[in-house]
Amino acid sequence: MKRISRIAVSLFVVLLAGVLLASLAAMAAGGPSVEKIKQRGELKVGVKADVLGFGFKNLQTGEFEGYEIEIARRIAKEILGDAKKIEFVPVTAKTRAALLDNGEVDMVIATFTITPERRKIVDFSPVYYTDGIKLLVKKDAGIKSLKDLDGKVIGVAKGADTANRLKQQGEKLGASLRFAEFETYPEILSALQAGRVQAFSTDGSILKYYESLDKSTVLLPQRYSAEEYGVTTKRGNDDLRDLVARVITDLDKSGELDRLQDKFGIASEK
Secondary structure, three states, X not given: OHHHHHHHHHHHHHHHHHHHHHHHHHHHHOOHHHHHHXXXXXXXXXXXXXXXXXXXXXXXXXXXXXXXXHHHHHHHHHHHOOOOOEEEEXXXXXXXXXXXXXXXXXXXXXXXXXXXXXXXXXXXXXOOEEEOEEEEEEHXXXXXXXXXXXXXXXXXXXXXXXXXXXXXXXXXXXXXXXXXXXOOHHHHHHHHHHOOOOEEEEEHHHHHHHXXXXXXXXXXXXXXXXXXXXXEEEOOOHHHHHHHHHHHHHHHHOOHXXXXXXXXXXXXXX
């Protein structure tokens, strides 16, 4: 009887070891979210198409270019062994969270600011860029700061947190601010040019590009927030979240994030 018991224990140990080895092998290969991407053979990433230096679709070549595009390619290479096995899906501040939630994209790398409220519904990677909200105004408008916009209209993107942040700053200055929301950045610039809004507000690195498109505008120097960008993944896709975190951490430690920022002419305000 004792011998039978010892045999049973031994078999149990062998079976347990097998289960553990299988689990470790699965972990090494990647969890369910990563495996799904591998089986598909392509990584789907939500990116901006109109933010020069970050995510921009070159109309002449049809290719996406920018800092965030290169980060996406590094992640694709980590998962699939090939940086070209990737589909870029254009998103806006309004659509990016919905596309992630319904599974049309695996992740979003699109100037997505990390906030406590957003952490409740999505997962973020470590910070890969720090920016801040600024104001683009007409040179001849006489506007020098946020306080000068008391009672005036500021154009912001739908789905962004810009209006809330500026409203808080305006209250501190005793300025009553009004806001108009638009689907895209070019629409906000057109509204500024037409006088329908008196300022165009979003992150400074984005506004630099739109300032270059219209020489009658000026980007004011004051920064009204600190915006930390993170790669966004769907809650519950923990294996993908952890893989992305590892890639971003490695790119940061190796200095590659800084090199990419230099390549695309953007200077992160850390």
